[in-house]
Every structure is written in structure tokens, then in C-alpha cells.
Amino acid sequence: MKTLKLNSKGQQVKQLQLLLNIIPDGIFGPQTQQSVIFFQKSQNIAVDGIVGPITWSLLYDGWKMINNPNDEESLYEQYLLPNYAYHNQPTEKKSIFLHHTAGWQNPYRVIDHWGERPHKVATEFVIGGQSIHNDNSDHDGTILKAIPNNAWAWHLGIGNHPVHSQSIGVELCSFGRLTKGYFKKDENRKPKPIERAKNSYFTYVGQEVDPEQVEELVEPFKGFSYYHKYSDNQLQSLKKLLQHLGNKHSIDIREGLPNLIRKKGVKAFEVESKNMCLNFPGIWSHANVNSLKDDVAPQEGLIEMLLGV
Structure with a gap:
């Protein structure tokens, strides 16, 4: 949608006027400008009377909520x-x-x-x-x-x-990243592998991950070959x-x-x-x-x- 302002004319002005619930004559006159300003104030955005991407987006959001209340709600x-x-x-x-x-x-x-x-x-x-x-x-x-x-x-x-x-x-x-085999710190704070966990996968906080949720990458990423899928x-x-x-x-x-x-x-x-x-x-x-x-x-x-x- 193109940017609209005072003295703009055409089909998109009519579309704007329908979204603002005013008479759609296709002419961006003082009444349309005041309606835009009122809407911008209600949305706590920059108030300039010009309909750019943000104003267009918020107008359509409001229209969808009224006319298709389940559209976005069904997604999130x-x-x-x-x-x-x-x-x-x-x-x-x-x-x-x-x-x-x-x-x-x-x-x-x-x-x-x-x-x-x-x-x-x-x-x-x-x-x-x-x-x-x-x-x-x-x-x-x-x-x-x-x-x-x-x-x-x-x-x-x-x-x-x-x-x-x-x-x-x-x-x-x-x-995110996983380690194969769990490493504890020994008394000298050096990594110490635990043999029984050689074929297990652990998060950075030491939680073991079900093997079905482990992905081995084609090549290491950021130094790790295994990630939580x-x-x-x-x-x-x-x-x-x-x-x-x-x-x-x-x-x-x-x-x-x-x-x-x-x-x-x-x-x-x-x-x-x-x-x-x-x-x-x-x-x-x-x-x-x-x-x-x-x-x-x-x-x-x-x-x-x-x-x-």
C-alpha cells in the first residue's frame, strides 16, 4: 500500500476511508486527515495525519479483529x-x-x-x-x-x-547445543568424564536429553555437533x-x-x-x-x- 496524505486521491483513499468508517469518496480531505489523526492518537503512534506502513498495518489489524475475529486467534x-x-x-x-x-x-x-x-x-x-x-x-x-x-x-x-x-x-x-557424555568438574575444577554417560547427551545445565530429540549436524556449528532438535x-x-x-x-x-x-x-x-x-x-x-x-x-x-x- 502506498503512503497517503492530504490531497491524495484514488481507490486506496477509498479503502482507507472504509477502514476509518467514514464516507468513501476517494479524496483525502480535511475530514479524512482528522480521522487519521484521531486513529493515530488512539494507537499511541506518531501523529502526523499521514498514512504510512505502520498506520496501514494497525488499521488492518483492527479490521481483521472485527471482521475475522478467529483469523489470527487460530494461529496464535x-x-x-x-x-x-x-x-x-x-x-x-x-x-x-x-x-x-x-x-x-x-x-x-x-x-x-x-x-x-x-x-x-x-x-x-x-x-x-x-x-x-x-x-x-x-x-x-x-x-x-x-x-x-x-x-x-x-x-x-x-x-x-x-x-x-x-x-x-x-x-x-x-x-540448543548439547554435549555427548556428561563432564563433571573434579577437585581441581578440570573436566572429568563419567564413563557410564558416554553415549548420553546433556544440556549446558547438565540435564540429560532423550536421544529421540538429539540432532547430529552435518558439520559442527559454533563448536558443537549435537543440538536439541x-x-x-x-x-x-x-x-x-x-x-x-x-x-x-x-x-x-x-x-x-x-x-x-x-x-x-x-x-x-x-x-x-x-x-x-x-x-x-x-x-x-x-x-x-x-x-x-x-x-x-x-x-x-x-x-x-x-x-x-
Whole structure:
């Protein structure tokens, strides 16, 4: 949708007027401008009387809630953070960044934990997973929305960079990297292998993982060959969410990481320039902009899904 302002004319002005519930004459006059200003004030966004990407997006959100109340609700549940836990400054979204939590499977607890902290660190969406003990899949594939109305929070750990506010973070509940065999610290604080656990897999906090949830990568990533496997339900939910967000925010989800995979294979998951991720919208991973992170890992199921969006 193009940007509209005072004296604009045409079919898109009529569409705007219908969304604002005023007479659709196709002329952006003073009455239409005042209606836009009133709407912008109600949404706590910049009040300029100009209809750009953010205003368009919020207008359509409201229209969908009234006319298709089950559309987005069928895809995800709103489980919002407290107001103080994010920046309530709606921004245009250009990219989607993929994360994993390096923790347990319950997305509700993830968001609760973020809400208890004084820092505005969170992602907009969280997708639940399976227990590493294979004893609980109640939230496997459940999508929760934690941040409303195109607001944002810090989610990349790269300082005050605009890619934070111009992107949507999606978090998969997964423990991430795994170690084959458990290593204890001996009395001299040196790693000491336990023979009985040679063929077991453990998280960084020492929890053993069901072997069915272990993925061995084609080649090591960030120094680790084994990762907690993203479940089939998670990947199916993630694909639906990516398609929804791509349509909603006019993001080409074939670009970014999916396109890089076609060119570089698993090397596409390594760190890239922050500005490259900012200037070339699409889907990216946390590891693409932060060399200290390993989310997300180049697992076969994830790669297959990204190449198929």
C-alpha cells in the first residue's frame, strides 16, 4: 500500500476511508486527515495525519479483529508482557529474526520470566516445544504473542542498532547445543568424564536429553555437533507464522537466510554483517548478527522448512 496524505486521491483513499468508517469518496480531505489523526492518537503512534506502513498495518489489524475475529486467534494466542517490559513505540517491520531459548519447553514460563526482569529484552513470538525428557508435549507447537501492536524489545544483543526495532523476533523453545557424555568438574575444577554417560547427551545445565530429540549436524556449528532438535510441530507452526508475518508486513520471506542457504548451504548460519541484515530484509537468525550466539542451528528440518516457504 502506498503512503497517503492530504490531497491524495484514488481507490486506496477509498479503502482507507472504509477502514476509518467514514464516507468513501476517494479524496483525502480535511475530514479524512482528522480521522487519521484521531486513529493515530488512539494507537499511541506518531501523529502526523499521514498514512504510512505502520498506520496501514494497525488499521488492518483492527479490521481483521472485527471482521475475522478467529483469523489470527487460530494461529496464535496473545499472552502479553507487562507494558514496562517492551518499548511501546510501533515501528515498521522489515525482517524476522529466529531464536531459540536455550531452555525448557513451556512458552508461558518463558514470557513470565521476561516479564519479571527490569530489562526490555524479549521477542514478539514464542513457540513451545517438547520436554527434553520426552514426558510432556502439551505446548509443542503452541505460538504465543508477547508484544502487541508492532512495538518492540531488545532481542539481538548488538547494542543500540536499528535492526532491533525494525525486526520481529520469533523464539523456539529449545535447549540448543548439547554435549555427548556428561563432564563433571573434579577437585581441581578440570573436566572429568563419567564413563557410564558416554553415549548420553546433556544440556549446558547438565540435564540429560532423550536421544529421540538429539540432532547430529552435518558439520559442527559454533563448536558443537549435537543440538536439541526442533520438533515437527514447532517447524510447522513456525512456517505458518512466517507466512502470516510475511503477508502482514510485506516481508519477502524467501530472502535473507533462505536465499543464503541456497548459495552457501549450512555456512549461511554463520555471522554476517549487521548492516547487511538491516539493508536486505527477509528472514535471519540471531547467529547471523551476533557471533556469540548459536541460535538457530542449521538443523535438517529447519533448513528444509526455510527452503520451502
